Amino acid sequence: MRALSRPLARHRRLIAAFLAATAVACALLSVRQPSGVAVLAAARDLSGGRVSAQDVTVVRLPPEAVPDGAFDERASVVGRVLSGPVRRGELLTDARLLGRGFLSTLGSGLVATPVRLADADAATLLSPGDVVDVLAAFGQEAAPQAVTVARQVTVVTRPAAGAVEGALLVLATTSEQATALARAQSASRLSVTIHPR
Incomplete structure (x- = not known):
């Protein structure tokens, strides 16, 4: 028995060092960067x-x-x-x-046009891909006149919830519709009607 324990005693430090190195290697493997x-x-x-x-x-x-x-x-x-x-x-x-x-997916001849709706709650009814007509209400009298400024334009994005001063939409329009919308925004309040899908 003593004959067997003497070689083990002599190599105790070597075995301890080997076990310590193995433990360090296992720890390093467990914290390595995930793959992918x-x-x-x-x-x-x-x-x-x-x-x-x-x-x-x-x-x-x-x-x-x-x-x-x-x-x-x-x-x-x-x-x-x-x-x-x-x-x-x-x-x-x-x-x-x-x-x-993203803009390259809108289609030939279309541009992304930001417009601000007067009623922020109306924008919550919209989703990207919806088709709308944009109306402009002109005049300050009790019954302002409303005209359609852009017909059948697609909603690209709607604002995040919580807008307080109108809602900024992005619409896919022609350049001519973008010009008409810019003109209307400067002198009127905008709203939309929604086409059925």
């Missing part, structure tokens, strides 16, 4: 409007699961405007944010 490609997703349900740093989180996906136009840096999305509501966990891509990538 880092991309940005919505940290919570977003109703639209401008993206803040708190609105986004990093998720990791296999390379083959990363869609075209995905973002991997917060600076690329913070301050940009969403094209519509986004669910928690949904990936943020160039198709979900206003900009060159």
